[in-house]
Amino acid sequence: MRGGIFVRTFAAFLMATLATVALFTVTLAATLQAQRQESYEDEVRQQAREVAEYMSHLNQLQFVRENTTMQFVIRRKLTHIHDRYNADIWIVSYNSGQAQILDSSWNTSEYATSEAVALQLQSIYQGSEIRVQGLFPELGDEIVTIGVPWTYSEGHVVGAVLLHISTESLRVKLTDVLPALLPAGLGVLALGIALSFILARSQTNPLNELIAAVRDFSRGELGRRVELHCGGELQALGEEINKMAFALSTLEESRRGFVASVSHELRSPLTCIQGYVQALRDGTFPEEDREKYMGVVLDETARLTNLVNDLLDLSRFESGKFPLNLMRLDINELIRRTLLRFEPRIDEKRANVEADFPDEPGYVEADPERIQQVVGNLIDNALKFLPDGGTLSVGARREGKRVVAWVRDSGPGISTEDLPFIFDRFYKADKAHTSGMGTGLGLSIVKRILEQHGTDISVDSKPGETVFRFSLPAADEKKAG
Ligand SMILES: Nc1ncnc2c1ncn2[C@@H]1O[C@H](COP(=O)(O)OP(=O)(O)OP(=O)(O)O)[C@@H](O)[C@H]1O
Numbered sequence: 001m002r003g004g005i006f007v008r009t010f011a012a013f014l015m016a017t018l019a020t021v022a023l024f025t026v027t028l029a030a031t032l033q034a035q036r037q038e039s040y041e042d043e044v045r046q047q048a049r050e051v052a053e054y055m056s057h058l059n060q061l062q063f064v065r066e067n068t069t070m071q072f073v074i075r076r077k078l079t080h081i082h083d084r085y086n087a088d089i090w091i092v093s094y095n096s097g098q099a100q101i102l103d104s105s106w107n108t109s110e111y112a113t114s115e116a117v118a119l120q121l122q123s124i125y126q127g128s129e130i131r132v133q134g135l136f137p138e139l140g141d142e143i144v145t146i147g148v149p150w151t152y153s154e155g156h157v158v159g160a161v162l163l164h165i166s167t168e169s170l171r172v173k174l175t176d177v178l179p180a181l182l183p184a185g186l187g188v189l190a191l192g193i194a195l196s197f198i199l200a201r202s203q204t205n206p207l208n209e210l211i212a213a214v215r216d217f218s219r220g221e222l223g224r225r226v227e228l229h230c231g232g233e234l235q236a237l238g239e240e241i242n243k244m245a246f247a248l249s250t251l252e253e254s255r256r257g258f259v260a261s262v263s264h265e266l267r268s269p270l271t272c273i274q275g276y277v278q279a280l281r282d283g284t285f286p287e288e289d290r291e292k293y294m295g296v297v298l299d300e301t302a303r304l305t306n307l308v309n310d311l312l313d314l315s316r317f318e319s320g321k322f323p324l325n326l327m328r329l330d331i332n333e334l335i336r337r338t339l340l341r342f343e344p345r346i347d348e349k350r351a352n353v354e355a356d357f358p359d360e361p362g363y364v365e366a367d368p369e370r371i372q373q374v375v376g377n378l379i380d381n382a383l384k385f386l387p388d389g390g391t392l393s394v395g396a397r398r399e400g401k402r403v404v405a406w407v408r409d410s411g412p413g414i415s416t417e418d419l420p421f422i423f424d425r426f427y428k429a430d431k432a433h434t435s436g437m438g439t440g441l442g443l444s445i446v447k448r449i450l451e452q453h454g455t456d457i458s459v460d461s462k463p464g465e466t467v468f469r470f471s472l473p474a475a476d477e478k479k480a481g
């Protein structure tokens with residue numbers, strides 16, 4: 001797995017480097033070869049010119065052999081040219097079809113010129129330099145002859161210097177120039193390999209960090225974070241993974257908290273039931289109190305049932321598996337009907353009830369059962385905290401395209417410290433007073449239901465007054481038909 005991307009990236013970079021270096025070396029070598037070729041031929045031609053230069057002190061071929069100094073100087077020069085360039089020199093004196101030649105071996109000979117040779121020699125006699133391949137058939141096709149004029153004082157041409165060299169000796173081979181390029185080529189190659197390695201590493205290092213982080217997450221180390229500063233898409237991916245890990249750890253934390261709260265809420269009624277049932281079986285209670293304690297057990301089982309129902313509701317709302325049965329309904333009517341269900345408790349508290357509804361119906365688009373659950377929870381809370389003889393107000397009013405409903409009570413109010421948390425699961429403010437009265441799930445269910453309806457709930461509270469408000473989209477009569 002480790003080798004995968006690294007090896008592929010490294011190989012790709014390496015191939016690109018190799019191809020580039022090879023291409024550049026070949027191009028450079030070819031250019032260099034062409035340049036060397038040209039300058040080499042110039043150098044060879046220069047040798048012929050130098051011989052002609054020595055000869056310019058004499059005007060006849062025979063004088064070369066007679067003049068000791070010249071003989072010494074020119075013989076040396078010819079030997080040098082032969083050894084250095086693998087070339088032969090002919091010093092030629094020409095006279096209408098007949099040439100007299102002094103060659104590198106210091107032999108003089110007569111030469112009957114062909115028409116082609118005569119033509120070239122005449123051209124030299126007119127002051128030009130020549131370069132002809134295969135001019136002398138007896139020397140072979142592969143011999144290049146370079147000819148320069150032998151000029152005696154005041155520009156009078158008295159002969160020619162011919163230099164014969166094989167094309168092979170003249171050619172600069174690729175292997176002659178390659179050694180010059182080799183160190184630079186190898187240097188660039190080494191640099192390319194090093195850079196390829198670094199680049200491939202820079203690609204795979206972030207990936208390895210991502211893999212390690214994800215592996216840690218899957219082991220449950222949700223506190224781990226991806227540390228990347230490479231920029232670009234991989235860093236963005238790292239940041240997204242970090243966000244995901246944060247969300248997961250929050251979820252995990254809330255799951256743990258939830259399980260702890262549920263266990264706690266289940267334990268108290270169960271302990272209570274267990275204690276009473278045990279006592280009833282053992283006959284600890286006097287006969288006349290048995291009825292009362294059976295009542296307590298029944299209440300506790302009812303509380304357990306409510307708790308379990310609430311939990312089921314909540315889990316269904318949160319998983320979105322509770323499809324809304326949306327319809328047009330009169331919210332005024334729904335609130336009034338819900339209020340009726342609480343009549344016994346209202347009487348018990350001798351509460352004053354104020355209902356504030358307009359004359360016309362308040363049609364909204366909502367799920368009647370769910371909204372009844374919302375209103376029921378809010379009235380239940382209000383009655384729970386309402387002092388004896390306190391006031392409970394309910395009402396609804398059309399505001400633009402929405403209908404706003406509210407439940408108000410003249411209870412003690414909710415402290416500002418508790419206010420932000422009352423919609424959290426299992427949150428109970430003023431635990432001492434309300435313990436045993438609820439589980440702290442009511443408002444979180446209310447919030448989920450309203451969220452599902454695409455709306456929210458607000459609360460205003462001060463000592464002596466708490467009011468919960470929510471709004472629903474108005475359903476116009478015509479449209480709802
Ligand atoms: N009208 C109110 N006046 C004062 N405090 C309130 C009022 N409504 C809610 N609260 C506070 O908010 C907390 C959360 O309310 P919520 O309805 O979620 O739980 P609960 O009523 O305690 O339990 P449950 O509704 O599950 O039986 C309550 O415990 C209470 O402290």
Ligand SMILES: [Mg+2]
Binds near residue numbers: 441443
């Ligand atoms: Mg409640």
